[in-house]
Amino acid sequence: MKFVSVLMLFGLLLCQAWADTNQYDFIIQETPYTRLCSTKNILTVNGQFPGPTIYARKGDTVIVNVQNQGDYNITLHWHGLRQPRNPWSDGPEYITQCPIQPGTNFTYNLLFSEEEGTIWWHAHSDWDRATVHGAIIIHPQENSSFPFPTPYKEIPIILGEWWKSNVSQILADALRTGGAPNSSDAFTINGQPGDLYPCSSSSTFTAQVEYNQTYLLRIINAAVNNEIFFAIAGHPLTVVGTDASYTKPYSTDFIMITPGQTFDALLLTNATNGSLFYIAASSYGSATAVRYDTTTTTAILQYNNSTETPILPALPKFNDTASATEFVAGLRSLASDVDVPQAVDERMTIAVSVNLLTCDPGKTCGGANGDRFAASLNNLSFVPPTTDILEAYYKNISLVYGTGFPADPPAKFNYTGDNLPGYLLFPRRATEVRVVEYNTSLEIVFQGTNVLAAENHPMHIHGYSFYVVGRGFGNFDEEKDPLSYNLVDPPIENTVGVPKSGWAAIRFRATNPGVWFIHCHVDAHTSWGMDTVIIVKNGEGSNEGMLPPPSYMPPC
Structure with a gap:
């Protein structure tokens, strides 16, 4: 297996612009930048905004050593990278790792497998990705080519x-x-x-x-x-x-x-x-x-x-x-890329909602009706733990998370109706995940709701790309809507837009064991709790289990 990594500035880039080094540093630091008539310090990688572009070929492995010279905890996520059997380098804070603390470093091992084209990397701690992000460009393997004429x-x-x-x-x-x-x-x-x-x-x-x-x-x-x-x-x-x-x-x-x-x-x-x-x-x-x-x-x-x-x-x-x-x-x-599950072993419907939480007694909060804004999946507003879920799962540490994330909304209602009852505004807060057996053929229907504010929600699943087999407006009809699914050539995505007051259906096979974050990629909604986790269990084969953790995972 070839090891590749590169540091590049933005501009017009030739298709063959990568280097043959196997490791390089990302230095997190505060850098003064001037925009809109003012100067402020922003968090950057190697002093660049946007950060360095990573180049690889399909099937490569890239080693990235992150040195945190900033003042904040940070993690990095390699968005759209499947990372087969390797959730340890996926990056979301308190999901698959504890943060890289100031003055420390952490080495990510990036495993490129099925991807070919464009993905990206970004911080996955608070809103640091506003300035800490960059492109990942994956070219075809040697002796292969694009499925279109080679661009200039x-x-x-x-x-x-x-x-x-x-x-x-x-x-x-x-x-x-x-x-x-x-x-x-x-x-x-x-x-x-x-x-x-x-x-x-x-x-x-x-x-x-x-x-x-x-x-x-x-x-x-x-x-x-x-x-x-x-x-x-x-x-x-x-x-x-x-x-x-x-x-x-x-x-x-x-x-x-x-x-x-x-x-x-x-x-x-x-x-x-x-x-x-x-x-x-x-x-x-x-x-x-x-x-x-x-x-x-x-x-x-x-x-x-x-x-x-x-x-x-x-x-x-x-x-x-x-x-x-x-x-x-x-x-x-x-068509050559498609292997859509024609039948499914498990179906989930996940109601996607913007909600409220009751303001503390004696206080007035800045959300609607004097309460606090919140968000939820299946009426659960996710509470991030203080020990990362991957470590807790791998080491069988109790009381970090529960396994009660429901396969369907706990209360069925007219999700996209007008004037919905007020009791739907207030979700339960918890750290609940969904456990899935290895090799399960899974269908998830993300159902948008009008609970507080109907909006298009970009839902991202770590560790997987999936087939977007259907979309529509209104409430998903489990009898009629699957009849119009595209099971021939649906797009393969890692982030799907759930239409305003509508639904999106995806399918994939759970063959990547590990702990994988599911969340809205509007960061305000993620911060409010529009998140959950899917744990895919190990299979029985020798190559169907998670890789062991590196010895240098950051401590909580």
């Missing part, structure tokens, strides 16, 4: 958010008051807000391109709390992959990308109506009565040294659910 060059595009204030303080204030966190002050493309914000035009990211060439855009939504519309003026895109899995070529004028998702898209530079075009992104916000950052970030696609005024693309309106739905409906896997 590649352009990583990381979409993010920027706050003028300290992100850790924004989260702390929201958790203290029980209110909604402040929305971001800007969106970014490769760390830069773009020309439409004050004090930003001099540093706007520019992609220099040549006429009549095909470029591969590797698009990542690293935003903390926002789904995003993305487009390039005067240039349709051809989607060829999502979440490190290839898709049938799909032409579109825009992309809707949820937090955590990635898209690979081909760009043909054949414009005839100019030589300077805006790359633009803005939020898709589906909930009503919720504050969104409705600003637009821009980068520039430039054919030559022209100084003409760039053209802006026509992005959908921020609440255009119809456009978001239309885009998602067009995604299909390559």
Whole structure:
């Protein structure tokens, strides 16, 4: 097995730009950055925002040594990496490891197996991923090729958010008051807000391109709390992959990308109506009565040294659910990649809700009705433990978690109805997980609810990619809706958008033993408890059990 790791800056990158070293350092540190007319210290990796890009080939192993020279505990997660039998390097804080404390280090062992395309890495502690994140680009194995003509060059595009204030303080204030966190002050493309914000035009990211060439855009939504519309003026895109899995070529004028998702898209530079075009992104916000950052970030696609005024693309309106739905409906896997379970051994329905918790007696909190905002899955608002669940499971430590996460909502109701009864607002708080036997063919239906605020929820499962076999609006009908499932060429994803007031059905086979986090990738919702854990038990074969833990796991 080959060992590969690389440190790269953003820009136009040749397809063969990787090095043959087997280990390198990620140094977590505070770095002063200037954005939106002000300077503040942010948490970075190796002083870069966004952080270094990791390059690998399918099947490689990458070793990353993380040195925490910052002032906060931190962990890193390799989003979309299956990590077969190796949850020890998955990274979510207090789920598979205790945090890397200031002044200490931890080495992650990244096992690349089925992935090919674009995924990413990010901090998985508090909201540190706002500035601690970067791309992971996985090329085909040697003597293999893309399932499309080899592009001329590649352009990583990381979409993010920027706050003028300290992100850790924004989260702390929201958790203290029980209110909604402040929305971001800007969106970014490769760390830069773009020309439409004050004090930003001099540093706007520019992609220099040549006429009549095909470029591969590797698009990542690293935003903390926002789904995003993305487009390039005067240039349709051809989607060829999502979440490190290839898709049938799909032409579109825009992309809707949820937090955590990635898209690979081909760009043909054949414009005839100019030589300077805006790359633009803005939020898709589906909930009503919720504050969104409705600003637009821009980068520039430039054919030559022209100084003409760039053209802006026509992005959908921020609440255009119809456009978001239309885009998602067009995604299909390559038939050669598909092995959808045609029958299932176990079905789960998980109700996804934004909720409230009762404010402490004598206090007024910042959530609706003077209570605290919360969130839940199947009416359980997840309470993070103080000992990580993986260690507790492996060492059989009691009282860290329970195994009572239900396979169905404990109370059935009209999930997407109006004027729902008030008792549904208040979930139970607990640290409950779901245990699954090895090799179980599993179907999960994520059912959105209108309990407090109906919204599109990007649900992410660690350790697995899955087939998105169905989506719809309203309440899932277990008799009728499976009849319209796509069991031929559904998209393979690791983060699925559950439609506002609707549902999404996924299928996968539980062949990766370990402890794996399930959560909404809107960090505000994760902080409120829209999380759970799936524990997949060891199988009976010699290669069907978790790998042993490294001797240097961080202590709690």
